Amino acid sequence: MIEPLFEPLLRYFARRTSPREDSYDCLSDTLLVMWRRRGSAPTHPEEFRAWAYGVARLTLSNHMRSQRRRARLLEKSRNNAELEVTVGADLSEVAATAMAALSAKDRELVRLIVWDGLGVAEAGQVLGFKAATARTRYSRARERLRHTLGESA
Numbered sequence: 001m002i003e004p005l006f007e008p009l010l011r012y013f014a015r016r017t018s019p020r021e022d023s024y025d026c027l028s029d030t031l032l033v034m035w036r037r038r039g040s041a042p043t044h045p046e047e048f049r050a051w052a053y054g055v056a057r058l059t060l061s062n063h064m065r066s067q068r069r070r071a072r073l074l075e076k077s078r079n080n081a082e083l084e085v086t087v088g089a090d091l092s093e094v095a096a097t098a099m100a101a102l103s104a105k106d107r108e109l110v111r112l113i114v115w116d117g118l119g120v121a122e123a124g125q126v127l128g129f130k131a132a133t134a135r136t137r138y139s140r141a142r143e144r145l146r147h148t149l150g151e152s153a
Contacts, residue, residue: 005052030059098148106141
């Protein structure tokens, strides 16, 4: 009963979404909802078709809401570009070089702690480290940074 609706539902989404490729995602989401709610689906073919289009309409509504939210966030990030430039300017070339000398995971560990305000154990958990491992890696990373920057502490 569902297969004959694939093409009509895809056309339904293709006429209403932009970029057009989003129609495949919407169809996929619709089919997933229909499968999850199959127990409450009507058994009569005409009622089932109307029910399927109702699910599709709600899926499209969610998709459009997500697009609007994404557009607002994009606009907000453009408005905050000045802030990003300021933060980027605060990192001197020397500090950037020192950070680049660290491994990718150690760089991210330092960023999570310093920039994002996470605790050492919490940042370690984000990266999949045990708390003791995170403390050791953070301590060593700080020491490498001090050495590279020529500071003594």
